[in-house]
Amino acid sequence: MTDIIKDAHGMSDTPEEREFELRAHIGSIWSGGRLFIGMYTFLIASLAFSYFYLRSSNNGLLWRPDHVTAPTAYGWAIWSLTMLAAGMAIFGRRRFRKGNSADWMVAGWVGLAAALLALFLQIWEWQKIPFYPGSSGYASTFIGYTIINLLTIAIVAYWLETTLARALRLRKELGGANAEYSMHPSAQSFRANVASMTYFLGFVAIASTLMFAMFYLL
């Protein structure tokens, strides 16, 4: 036998039901994060398909005339900052799992700053593009890439920022207890969110590297 817990509004749950709901909630964060990666994969795969389709078609020999070169310095900077954001998230989570919440927070804020800087540079790069958007197939796909990369970095920054903001509030909610070790449902939810975010950022790092190689190095 177990208790039925009534909440302040008169509705009831058993502890087992709450545990079920909590597991389902955490499972949703886990599978939602992976499914989101699947969606993102198909989005950037569309861009990669366009890139190679137009490259192999080379219609009117206008895939990439000699003068069409993307601003490589910006490319390096944006890629490096994206990698830094992802790296900080991965490093921070490792520290977090060892109970070092403060390290995770510092790494997270550094990662967020890197993401915001990358976002700014990605926008600023539009001012520095030395070719007309429709001047070639490469030029077109490059513009498409900058838009998708901008959205990607914005999502990364948003996810990092909301997780960090949540961590600050959570500390108060848990009365100073370590979110890594607490069994409070909010702490469990938070850990699942951090894991999913880190997983996504790791994938973004791989995807960004491939895209960077396609558009700046090839």
Added chain:
Amino acid sequence: MTISAERPTEVDDKGVDPPEFIAQPKLRRHGLLGQHLGTAIVCGFLGYILGHWLGNYVASGYPYIANSGQNSIAVLLALMFMVLGWLIGIGALNYPFAKMLGREAKGEVEYQGWTRYFRYNLDHKVVGIQYVVGVLVFFFTGGLLAMAIRTELLNPTVHVFSADTYIKIVSEHGTIMMMMASSVVVGPLGNYFVPLMIGARRMAYPRIEAFSFWIFSAGYLVIFSALFFGGFPTGWTGYAPLQTQAGPGMISYLFGFAIISIGMMAAGFNLAVTIINYRAPGMTWSRVPIFVWSIIATAALLTLASPVLLAAGLFGILDKTVQTAFYVTEHGGSSYLWENLFWFFGHPEVYIMALPGFGIVGEILPVFARKPLFAYRIAAAGMIGVALLSFFVWQHHLFQSGINPDMRPLFMLTTELISIPTGFIFLVGMGTLYKAKIRYEVPMLFCMAVYFNFLIGGMSGVFLSDVPVNVTVHGGFFVLSHFHYTIMGGLIFAFFAGLYFWLPKMTGKKMNKKLGLWHFWTMFVFFNLTFFPMFVIGLLGQPRRVFTYAKNLQTLNDFSSISAFLLGASFLIFVANIMWSQFISPEKSPPNPWDSLGLEWQTATPIPIYNFERIPVIMTDPYHYSEPGAPALADFGEKVMAPNTSPPSSSTSTDQ
């Protein structure tokens, strides 16, 4: 799983509030204050004006805009800000902004009363009803445009519209209908019934679910706005280079599809995650209702295929606004790139439309045949097979227009292969009906019609997968008839089957049977009289999207047009039935009018906001019809049935 059949008896009245994401929803009444459809319209309108002004301010000085007299950037920004205003007005962005301050949801606040249908509501049942109304608005708008098309085709030489107007009407009709069809089952019935069928009290991501509806409705406004920008001449497929040459109405098409694709992703994402994680204890994959299998297969397609449409739309928008050349062959792009991206989404889209229809039919047949669903596992495997294969057939849409001829046999083969799992699903239905004592109620009649229509649509599809036939009838009325038989004859008939079947559960009121029968027979007869002649018309050479035709085809066209008008009238009978049964002379429905074993019928009517008072423990699958001694479906714990409802009356008892 830690929930057992042993049920609690003690009550702790301490008034403890659990964390929001595991708490039951809080109930509130909110009257007309706060954010609702009215504020969404106002904010959307203001956003439109602001965006248009901004677009003109930013871009009117560019030479290519000044020279063309068409400021596509202003149109795009107007539409973008309109959608943004719409979402802000309805309250969709409150939570994302609150999260930036580290706040979690303040519980799932569920507004009560009729105003909840005009709000950003997080109850999946309210969202389901909102979707019903939304898709019907889409459907009737597209239907009116279809009437206009058939009016024009009454005579090959005397015209109601100009050629230009005609193609724009055709384009708007096709686009609205395809957008509607992508959500016609998943939105209303998927959102409403999936949690009930899997024994869940909530959706995994209720805000994303609500977002999917409100962005879907914004998509309708965007695509409808094309008419005010002069329309677009490309048909629903939006082919380049016509796309590139078209006026600002094309922006509405591209942006509308991009918006709808976001809605589709959101809907599919939430449903997939819910089905994976929120199945009640004991609801193993082999006990999941076949409708839920169809929804998860569809959700996989929605989440993975829609991003491709989003990318295709984005590239088209960039071509129209910042002058990239993705689809402009002369500048290093390729019009075939659009065709590839569009159809990589577009063919899975066909199964996004078809699979939920199969799911509905698979769910309803056993109820009226009083037999278990035949070969349940094959049906589920067939749906997954269709979903997987649907990603490998898109090139058959390019047989005529630019594919490497050496690749044709491969895609002919994959297209023919997909008929195998589709055939499985069809045969599962036939096996269920075999030697059954069928009750011919209205939902069952619609299901039978699905099989009749889909047989014609499917078989003509097998012909079309063959390259020689495909290149012969490409772009003609034969193809048009084929896809109307599969989509309207399959999906829309299944949608109405589902509506007639589940509306008594959704509203607690019976649908009028006599009007339902009138609706069914007129719709079935005039659907076939409208579209079957088009096979002949197509084989005799009439092309699609052309407003004039050979004089000798007038009789067949007139026959088709008059049938189409009567088909349109048949939907008025449905509207009359809804008005009569739900509002003018409502009659309370029994709690389980069809004697279904489905889990959704075992909860109280009206359904409590949290669906099940206790999370049920599932004992078996819901298809043990006419099986004496079959196990009970589930243990519902205490007080699951409301006092005014009776336990389900069926061949098996659910009482423990």
